[in-house]
Amino acid sequence: MGNNELRGTGKLEAINLTKKYEDGVLALNNVSFRVEPGEIFAMLGGNGAGKTTAINLFLNFIEPTEGEARIAGFISHKKPLQAKKHVAYVSENVMLYPNFTALQNLDYFARLGTEKKFTRDDYRKVLLRVGLQESAHNKRLKDFSKGMRQKCGIAIAILKDAPCILLDEPTSGLDPQAGFEFLQLLNTLREEGKAILMSTHDIFRAKEIANTIAIMDRGNLVMQRSRQELADANLEELYMQYMAA
Ligand SMILES: Nc1ncnc2c1ncn2[C@@H]1O[C@H](COP(=O)(O)OP(=O)(O)OP(=O)(O)O)[C@@H](O)[C@H]1O
Ligand SMILES: [Mg+2]
Structure with a gap:
């Protein structure tokens, strides 16, 4: 693939993304997924599942042990400046x-x-x-x-x-109305063609808004399904089944 082709697409890709922290914790184990322009991809998963680790790898706050995170085709830890240009980040506790x-x-x-x-x-x-x-x-x-x-x-x-947006628990701690308004806003950004990757603990909102839902469990991506595939599913029940497995 030529460089021009890579630059044209504002997608996010995790390719065999693996992170073992210095203390030996395997926080992310060979995780792959893709977020296309005009899509919202929501990561669910218990505390410590690896969601923030995945986002931090995209942002090059930390380096992967194996694999790579790509932003608009740029590998985050190899082309950090170009990758950063193509992404905007909103954390749970916005640092302003x-x-x-x-x-x-x-x-x-x-x-x-x-x-x-x-x-x-x-x-x-x-x-x-x-x-x-x-x-x-x-x-x-x-x-x-x-x-x-x-x-x-x-x-x-x-x-x-930026064509890509990363959000780590953006609606945590927001009252229901503020949470609703925030997701409406994400909707308009998706309609503009942004590729949006978010982590959340809000199963119901995730189902409402996301094009694709992933469930992470102890570093593994254990489920990934599209909105269509989940249409008739009880996501909460499904989530509990994966957590119990
Ligand atoms: N800097 C670090 N050094 C060592 N271990 C870490 C570090 N950051 C996270 N971990 C470990 O990596 C694992 C994944 O953590 P991570 O923060 O990615 O989870 P999470 O899915 O975002 O959880 P939460 O829902 O609580 O935000 C956990 O076991 C955590 O203890
Ligand atoms: Mg987290």
Whole structure:
């Protein structure tokens, strides 16, 4: 495959991805999957299943023991700069500056993440798009609720306009309405053609939103099914069966 062909596609691929931590814990065992543009791929799995490890490998926060994570064709640990250019990341606890206002955080992190130039109106529009009312734009983040901080995180990700988006438990700790709104937003990003990989403990929401659901168990990808395949399935029951196996 030529380089041009690789660069054209904003997909995410885990190829035989394996991570053994220094203390010998096999956190990820030969895991392969693919997230195409316009798809949401949700990883479910118990605490310690390897979901965050998988996401951190894509982000090159850690290096794989074997295999590779590819972002838009770029192998994360071999072409980290190119890979990072093509991905936006939202963590459970969005790390923004508490003493900066929403607008200041956007300005700081958007400039850090891309070379694009933004106007104050761009920031205003994206904050409104993610559902942060105008009266909050000039408030400091330390006075924000978790849901409001999360909205700022996704606003920064939207400004970066990367073809791939990684989210580690993005809706954990959000109230039902904030969680719902957040997933609506992910829906619109999918419609724009983003490839979205997320981890979550919310089985019901995952089933509602994802094109593909994976269940991880102790480092192994034990189930991967499409939305169609799961249409008539009771995902919660299925999940419990895999956990008991
Ligand atoms: N930096 C690290 N060093 C050593 N072991 C680690 C490290 N990070 C994670 N682990 C181990 O790797 C395994 C997978 O952890 P990981 O954080 O990927 O799970 P997870 O699926 O994200 O869990 P949770 O649902 O609790 O977030 C666990 O056994 C964990 O203890
Ligand atoms: Mg985790």
